[in-house]
Amino acid sequence: MSAETSRPGQAIDPVLSVQNLTTSFLVEGKWKQVVRDISFDVAPGETVAIVGESGSGKSVTSLSIMRLLPQDTSRVEGKVILNGRDLIALPEDKMRQVRGNDVSMIFQEPMTSLNPLFTIGDQISEALLCHNDMSFADARAETIRLLEKVRIPSAASRFDEYPHRFSGGMRQRVMIAMALASRPKLLIADEPTTALDVTIQGQILDLIKMLQEEQGTSVLFITHDMGVVAEIADRTVVMFRGDQVETGATADIFHRGKHHYTRALLSAVPVLGSMKQHDHPLRFPVVDTSTGEAVQPAETPDTVMRDKPVLEVRNLVKRFDIPTGWLGRIGGRVYAVENVSFDLFAGETLSLVGESGCGKSTTGRAIMRLIEPTSGAVTIDGKDILAMNRHEMRQMRKSVQMIFQDPFASLNPRMTVGQAIAEPYLEHKMGTAKQAREVVADLLAKVGLTPDMASRYPHEFSGGQRQRICIARALALEPKVIVADESVSALDVSVKAQVINLMLDLQQSLNLAFLFISHDMAVVERVSHRVAVMYLGEIVEIGPRAAVFNNPQHDYTKRLMAAVPVPDPDRRHEKRPTATEELKSPIRAPDYNAPQRQFREVSSGHLVAV
Template sequence: MTATETKTLQAAAPVLSVQNLTTSFLVDGEWRPVVRDVSFSVAPGETVAIVGESGSGKSVTSLSIMRLLQPDSSRIEGRITLGGRDLLSLPESEMRKVRGNDVSMIFQEPMTSLNPLFTIGDQISEALLCHKDMSAAQAKAETIRLLEKVRIPSAASRFDEYPHRFSGGMRQRVMIAMALASKPKLLIADEPTTALDVTIQGQILDLIKMLQDEEGTSVLFITHDMGVVAEIADRTVVMYRGEQVETGATADIFHRGRHPYTRALLSAVPVLGSMQAYERPLRFPVVNTATGLSDTPVEVPDTVTKDRPILEVKGLTKRFDIHSGLFGRLNGRVHAVENVSFDLFAGETLSLVGESGCGKSTTGRAIMRLIEPDQGSVTVEGRDMLALDKREMREMRKSVQMIFQDPFASLNPRMTVGQAIAEPYLEHGMGAPREAREVVADMLRKVGLTPDMASRYPHEFSGGQRQRICIARALALQPKVIVADESVSALDVSIKAQVINLMLDLQQSLNLAFLFISHDMAVVERVSHRVAVMYLGEIVEIGPRAAVFGNPQHDYTRKLMAAVPVPDPDRRREKRMAASDELKSPIRAAGYVPPKRRYQVAGEGHFFQIAG
């Protein structure tokens, strides 16, 4: 946005004005403020981003504006005006008319916002019938028009479908259609792309920008992703521990940010293409949030042992049968993993990257035999894991451990973290309870925690700390290989940097081999020695990290890279190569035989799939 356009926006009367907002919650009989003295405005047609990590108060700010907090346990002070009306003085009956009509909200997880018992069409039509004077037939016609506007293919035929029939990206498009149904003056988007793959995220961001240009809607965008902020926001509000620490034009925030926390946030963002000068994985700079100063990024010393792979995967195939009808007739199969082969060496990180549904997580689970593969071989230190019986497999699992995406779901809430870390050690008979306590203390130190934390429960830790605990539990068995399945994708940017640095340090000191499963291309570039790109259950490109990122050969690899948001506001108006189609379906007819794939050599160790 030009300086003239920015001045024009600021000169117009704001659509939303927030002045001295303080929100408190009732805790143990006391009012404790979680948002303190926040002030900002949103002009007509402007996008303002509120950025900060979990606990910064950004989502509470948006919920305060919508007055969606429990009135008996929350208190909102200050002044919030929308189109000149003071929202805090309105009775609840009037506020219900404002919500969805003058201001709408898109939440992070669409499946928690969509009712699974009602069709998509009925749910959007409800918003229209509630706020507009129109018949059911008119509401249906307008709903189909909205679905077409948000690029839902075959919108008319999908009016009567239920939410579970839509992918994550399509469900988020439905939420946008519902939010825009009444042509609101203000759209609040609370982390609307955090859970989405990079290409789908790109489509959603482009869609919001396009609809904003067409409708002139103002947008308040809540996020912790600085790449998204750079791409979509005219102005930015930075929040830290409930306070507004910096506000200004997005370009100024990025290029001339003054507050140490702002600089810390920007320093922790991995930038695609920044690894060209480095041969090996690179630690994230450690940033002091009090000063904003960061250390110099350090390459991780090479510990890769190339004499013999520690993990060999050959022809791995997994298909899921689809049955239908009264007698459960087989009518198709999901080809989740199709003839996947790769090697992994001690001390090496091989990243499996691709969108949801490409088969990367199924590959990881099949290697661990959490699901049984249909074909292929998985060899660890010369032993075929698929040929082992239950007792032998239990023993082999000491060598191969897995870290999952959601650490809270991985930890038993009734067990202390000390018990959780000690459990696999004791179950495998690796020592007595007294020795287990020593191992727990040692593992907690290794992951940057303290031994006294062993007596606490999972809910007493932050998300980043819980992921460290899951890493400590995996390390307790002294594994040779760790399968990390989206292990940092749910973490805030600075916490993500800390956990990745920890994994790199442990790899160096313990000579661990990582199979790093992710859809975050910028992080993958930072941590990998080699990269394998998956599409529809198959590896379409594999090679050294520098070769795959510096000279991508397959169209799908280039598509993934083009969709990554760039933390540079000067490129904000660029349209990325984000096609509106989503990942094709891996469902095939029951008798389908996949064609034999051909690969071409692009360089040393660099192969890509070719058509035919």
């Protein structure tokens, strides 16, 4: 029974009661409080969301509840009452029995939570055998039932497969199955959909809601995505810099939020369909993190120079051979990018959208020649990139820079961030070492960091901060074209707003062209002049932003838009049809010939594949 369906005046004992939770970390010999006096309850069958940005303390709160913080460098005070027992006071051996049995946790990145050396069936069975008295055969049967329950297609045949054989969305389903194995009273979900494509995110949210209805599980949902909060939470706890600033029914928080930080968070949330009255990209309201207030935006003027494209892509093809057998015979090919063509003008943002595996990132890398295209033509300012030698490519990369999806992998852990940002500036002899230091300080300030951070190393920053460092590095050479590959997907809502506003400001002042690769349809609608939708390596729809979003024609485009969470708690009980299929495989036989697609013009510049 949920808190919403209980009768007036009926007393319900909460499944979880957190009382004055305070967590401290040992920093340079002193205890520093990072979470202060947090109190909330989770009723049977209820979903409570803890929302806040990186550094707010929401994940530390969940780890404190589970007692997963290192004992020698952390201290947890207060009470965490689960089913009448104070978890803080339990000895460790008793706590191990609680974890996975009475309370389970789904983490943000399933690939780091799953052991790559064991099959997914063995890992779920282990959770069952650890907490239940059953045979291996019974554990296998129950595991298959759980996989079917979380909508894994052909569950029995996938029992013996390893994690790397599953997509990100399917791996997250496996994590949910493992968390639900012992039918816990409470499920803690820590950013379980942040790294997922929008359609997969919608499926996971629907799955959690369905399982909650069937099993009556209470859910504590940790997120920074206000659209997800509106879709799944009965009540919401808002955290800011370790403090609980507001708590209440989700509808009240959204419609009548009292704290200025709550209102600022909501104002910075991109809402699909909010651009119908705007002709050009629109800056986001920016949250002032010192006061929590939001600064309202202004529409960017049209600075697109449509006389001649700065980037032209014609019939771009990239295929990856799949060798089989001892002799390396080609057994198949991944048709990653197939006959992709588009133009990009100075001052314009063209967004490539689609799910993981659609070929959008491969397109960006092929344009940069970070991977060699199979065929096609790519020209920058009329110069053929594919015909350039190594020296010419080095010079070309002053004009085209890329912001990569994984910031940690693209930063050298042995270089300070100041050295990383200055390196391309100095390598291309654009100024002296002193000038480079001034450029680094200016760029760090522009992306929301402080100049003194230049002396720190990448591991000392959060994921969002590392992404801002990568953006600063890409801007160091003052390029004409920036390929932004999921450059804001991992950022909190206000940081995302700041970074995108910075990109729009630079675009306006420098006539920068952006190839914006993303799966976030609400952000794409906000920043784009034109949009190209990719599916299985091909562009299936392309056109002006308003035309594509207001009048989508291709079935896949409609599916992407329908899956976007809407930050409106009044629509929380609406259900989407729960799809279970994964994105179709782009692997084809070696002799496969891709058909030449025909396009129908819906309106001026708006084309859809037929």
